[in-house]
Amino acid sequence: MKNIKNKNIVILGPTSSGKTGMAVKLAYDFDGEIISADSRQVYRGMDIGTGKDLKEYSFEILKNNKKQPVKISYHLIDVVNPTEVFDLASFVKSAKSAIKDISDQGKQPIIAGGTGLYTQALVDDYKLSEIKPDESLRAELEDLDASGVYARLESINSEFAQNLNDSEKNNKRRLIRYVEIESDKINGNVWQKNVDRRKDFLLIGISCPQAVLNERIGQRLLARIEKEGMIEEVKRLHERDGISWQRLQSFGLEYKYVSLYLQSELDYDKMLVDLAQAIRKFSKRQMTWYRRWEKQGALIHWVENYEEAKNIIVEYLENKKS
Numbered sequence: 001m002k003n004i005k006n007k008n009i010v011i012l013g014p015t016s017s018g019k020t021g022m023a024v025k026l027a028y029d030f031d032g033e034i035i036s037a038d039s040r041q042v043y044r045g046m047d048i049g050t051g052k053d054l055k056e057y058s059f060e061i062l063k064n065n066k067k068q069p070v071k072i073s074y075h076l077i078d079v080v081n082p083t084e085v086f087d088l089a090s091f092v093k094s095a096k097s098a099i100k101d102i103s104d105q106g107k108q109p110i111i112a113g114g115t116g117l118y119t120q121a122l123v124d125d126y127k128l129s130e131i132k133p134d135e136s137l138r139a140e141l142e143d144l145d146a147s148g149v150y151a152r153l154e155s156i157n158s159e160f161a162q163n164l165n166d167s168e169k170n171n172k173r174r175l176i177r178y179v180e181i182e183s184d185k186i187n188g189n190v191w192q193k194n195v196d197r198r199k200d201f202l203l204i205g206i207s208c209p210q211a212v213l214n215e216r217i218g219q220r221l222l223a224r225i226e227k228e229g230m231i232e233e234v235k236r237l238h239e240r241d242g243i244s245w246q247r248l249q250s251f252g253l254e255y256k257y258v259s260l261y262l263q264s265e266l267d268y269d270k271m272l273v274d275l276a277q278a279i280r281k282f283s284k285r286q287m288t289w290y291r292r293w294e295k296q297g298a299l300i301h302w303v304e305n306y307e308e309a310k311n312i313i314v315e316y317l318e319n320k321k322s
């Protein structure tokens with residue numbers, strides 16, 4: 001199916017809901033390419049902990065009684081090293097460029113990921129760069145460490161602050177920029193949004209009971225730790241790639257808790273229990289973000305399976321032809 005200009009599909013949902021699998025199937029059925037909207041999948045070498053599931057992008061189909069390989073193209077995965085900065089503004093700029101490249105090829109852009117802030121910033125077209133630097137505020141914040149700047153941001157907009165990823169929460173420069181932007185909103189300005197641009201995006205949310213998610217989270221965590229080599233991945237990032245423990249812990253969740261285990265600050269069993277609990281809390285925060293976005297006017301079509309999503313997309317694209 002040919003791509004219709006300015007019609008983009010977004011697959012969102014909490015961790016372990018099956019976003020990658022659904023996005024890959026849709027990319028095959030609608031001749032699309034996938035753009036990751038995950039704040040950690042941009043980093044090279046961080047594969048298991050971020051759930052890149054790259055094997056899912058390659059599969060075989062039976063055609064004319066012969067097996068034929070299929071490879072779905074993806075974007076914004078493995079684009080920077082873990083030592084480099086890749087923030088919200090970097091994502092929006094890169095995602096827009098990827099959407100244009102995919103559309104120019106006549107293919108269907110499919111954005112998939114669980115970082116609600118990144119997805120909303122892209123869909124609502126946040127104009128972050130239009131807020132000018134506040135030199136007096138920067139001077140005031142300069143004497144604070146990252147945790148101090150984060151506390152300041154949380155006092156201004158706690159919901160926004162709590163939905164930052166752990167890397168952003170520990171990046172002082174980035175936090176100062178967010179304090180500038182949020183302070184500007186208090187002064188009567190807002191991040192400029194182009195909510196009319198939402199019509200260019202179809203938002204599909206994967207609905208899954210929290211109890212089911214919790215079970216999947218536990219099963220997936222055990223698989224990553226005991227079968228896929230999550231601990232070895234973190235050890236390699238530190239020992240071979242030279243990523244500091246502090247930097248690894250800043251990425252949160254798997255990288256934080258496995259790093260603490262490797263430094264003997266947590267024993268194995270406590271690492272598993274605490275990490276599973278942290279991931280489950282994270283999945284709830286993801287849903288909180290999406291519900292908040294809906295209250296702001298975003299239309300998210302919640303589905304329970306692939307066929308429901310496919311039918312909504314077919315209708316959406318057909319309506320846009322007329």
